[in-house]
Amino acid sequence: MKIIHASQDALVARDVDAYLAMLSDDVVVSDPSTPRLVGRDAVRRHVEGLLASFSEIEFLDRKVFSLGLGAAMRFTLRTRTADGRDGTLDGVDVFELNEQRKIAKITSYLDAPGASAAASAPQAGALEVYWASGSPPAWRVLLLLAVKGVPYTSKLLQLSREEHTAPAYLEVSPRGKVPAIRDGAFCLHESLAIMAYLDRKHPSPPLFGESAEEAGAIARVIAEHENYLYPALGQIARAVFSGDPTALAGEEPAVRAAVATLHEELARIEASLALRDYLAGPRLSAADLTVYPSIQLAVRAATRPAAAPLDLAVTPLAARYPKLAAWGARIEALPGYDATYPPHWRAA
Ligand SMILES: N[C@@H](CCC(=O)N[C@@H](CS)C(=O)NCC(=O)O)C(=O)O
Known part of the structure; x- marks a missing residue:
């Protein structure tokens, strides 16, 4: 499997373009050091970040075992971090090729990935x-x-x-x-x-505003979200995902009030998006990134059969809140947006 050797040679030679040229457009990479990566752009950012954190990388040992369009590579790498610490890394990478002989899937199994995340030694500067x-x-x-x-x-x-x-x-x-x-x-x-x-x-792009007015508008949207929409959503999510029959039937006054707040806040957001592309102005800001996961949570809760008695009336989002749906699509089109994170959100 020449492509496997060639791709790894390109990596250690830091030739990211040559490496990416051997991957399919929709390549999926699973590696314990990062949420699942989909597509060449996501892989490029990850690989460039990794290479920047090592001043030296070389294979001490590698062996490729292939079967049809798949292959597994056992390897030991010698590494030196950018701040001068030496180490080795053992692992197995599993590759799947597509019909065009491009690498379409890479799954990495690294030595000791199961060690408790918090217990692993901090890397200075990382x-x-x-x-x-x-x-x-x-x-x-x-x-x-x-x-x-x-x-x-x-x-x-x-x-x-x-x-x-x-x-x-x-x-x-x-x-x-x-x-x-x-x-x-x-x-x-x-x-x-x-x-x-x-x-x-990391100031680029600035997400908390540059002018006083921008900064104020962004802080306002975030504060409104934290004080109104998010607590209501928390109440609803607890009811829907806990399976508590009383809360689910909407009999609990707090849940009923939360559903009313949800409707009110979504209507406010929809009205504001009729005037501008993003929540706090014409540009993406931290306000959008704060509110977006909450909208996804609302959609996910609303699509649960258990939520039916609460009449959340959130979905289909594009029919009920078209501006909100279009705004969500703009965020999902951002470079770097990971459509697979977190996997179970996609059920919505
Ligand atoms: N205000 C906090 C909220 C953090 C929070 O509540 N995180 C939840 C997950 S959504 C958590 O860690 N829950 C674990 C627990 O409370 O035991 C923030 O914005 O970071």
Whole structure:
């Protein structure tokens, strides 16, 4: 399988264009260091980020085993990080080729990926992002990183396994919530604080506004979301996803009030999007990245059969809230948007 050897040679030679030319347009890459990557652009950003964090990479050993259009490669890499630390990495990559003999799928199995995310040694200078699948605040941060093209080390926590209450994680995020980041010696929790920090650190494109008016409008949309839509949605999501029959029947006054608030807030957003392309003006901002995961949560809740008694009236989104649906499509068309994150959101 010449293409497997050639693709790996291109990688260690840092020839990203040559590497990408051997991948299919819709290539899917699964690697424990990042959420699943789909498409060459996503792979380019990831690979460029990885290469930037290593000053040296070479194969100490590799062996390719092929079968039909598939292959597995066992390898040992010698690495030196940009800040001079030496290491080795053992793993197995599994490749699937399409009919055009392009690499269409790569799955990496790396030594010790199952080690607790929080327990793994921090890499100086590498941004670590702790998140959990299905968490809207975590998704905000991942969206912001994607829009800015900032490479990071993904630390996916399993809330069902209580990984967010492990002592090592509480050192990063003392309330035991996701998202949180570790950037060198600096740890930060609270999604909006993380977004503001990352925007200051990686200013392009500016997502918290440049003029006083822009900054004010963005902060207003975010504050309105945090104070009205998001708490109502939390109430609804708990009712729908908990399966509590009382809450589901809409008999609980708080849930009924939350559904009314949801309708009111969605109507406000729809009206505002009739005047501008994005929530706080003509340009994408942190306001959009804050609200978008919540809209997806509303859609996901509304499509659950268990939500029928609540009459959430959110879907089909394009029919009920056409401006909101068009805005969502604009966000989904952004370079770096990962259509597979988090996998179960797609059910909507
Ligand atoms: N205000 C926080 C909310 C964070 C939050 O509530 N995260 C949830 C997931 S959506 C969490 O970590 N839950 C775990 C728990 O509370 O045990 C933020 O914006 O970051």
